Amino acid sequence: EVQLVESGGGLVKPGGSVRLSCAASGFTFNSYGMNWVRQAPGRGLEWVSSLSSGDVYIHYADSVKGRFAISRDSAKNSLHLQMNSLRTEDTAVYYCMRGGYGDPEDLWGQGTLVTVSS
Amino acid sequence: SHELTQPSSVSVSPGQTATITCSGDVLGKKSVRWFQQKPGQAPVLVIYRDTERPSGIPERFSGSNSGTTVTLTISGAQVEDEADYYCYSATDNNRVFGGGTKLTVL
Numbered sequence: 001e002v003q004l005v006e007s008g009g010g011l012v013k014p015g016g017s018v019r020l021s022c023a024a025s026g027f028t029f030n031s032y033g034m035n036w037v038r039q040a041p042g043r044g045l046e047w048v049s050s051l052s053s054g055d056v057y058i059h060y061a062d063s064v065k066g067r068f069a070i071s072r073d074s075a076k077n078s079l080h081l082q083m084n085s086l087r088t089e090d091t092a093v094y095y096c097m098r099g100g101y102g103d104p105e106d107l108w109g110q111g112t113l114v115t116v117s118s
Numbered sequence: 119s120h121e122l123t124q125p126s127s128v129s130v131s132p133g134q135t136a137t138i139t140c141s142g143d144v145l146g147k148k149s150v151r152w153f154q155q156k157p158g159q160a161p162v163l164v165i166y167r168d169t170e171r172p173s174g175i176p177e178r179f180s181g182s183n184s185g186t187t188v189t190l191t192i193s194g195a196q197v198e199d200e201a202d203y204y205c206y207s208a209t210d211n212n213r214v215f216g217g218g219t220k221l222t223v224l
Contacts, residue, residue, distance in 0.1 A: 037215075044204065044218040045206075045215040046215065047206075061213075100213070104166035104167070106166070106172055110160055111160055
């Protein structure tokens with residue numbers, strides 16, 4: 001089955017760190033660009049970061065640049081988001097999304113909730 | 119950075135045509151995708167490259183582009199089409215979602 005499954009969310013204190021993972025299955029993971037998108041409670045979608053196939057290009061939203069890092073583990077078909085120096089405004093459901101860099105963004109995971117609170 | 123502007127809400131009766139717009143300066147040069155999101159669910163792609171419909175998306179969903187404004191049209195909207203809709207576009211170094219439009223069908 002073609003799917004993306006996120007994990008790693010939870011409660012973290014301001015200033016803390018967390019690493020999100022997205023397990024991909026059912027498709028050739030390395031052939032696709034991948035993305036992280038977040039949605040704060042009751043708010044709209046916000047793009048966070050993108051990684052092209054072959055990891056040639058990486059892009060970040062200004063709101064997370066210098067604090068978040070996107071990466072891919074090709075051997076494990078996994079996408080990661082290392083989130084450091086977390087702020088309360090980073091509280092959101094984080095979605096993994098396939099596509100971009102010329103391909104349609106046609107597959108989403110179910111999301112994982114990150115809550116930043118003391 | 120670029121911005122995409124959508125109406126906050128649109129309301130139609132079942133069977134009517136729903137029109138949701140998305141405007142932004144970058145849209146004359148970059149294509150748009152549209153996502154549908156129902157409460158408690160992940161978004162679903164309904165239109166890409168301004169006008170293309172993924173497999174499995176009903177034919178009543180269509181997209182158009184007239185320069186700096188793109189439009190999602192749902193011809194003969196159904197109750198099950200009630201959802202939030204987001205436009206999305208990418209430039210060379212940035213990606214952005216519109217603020218979202220809540221479509222009510224009743």
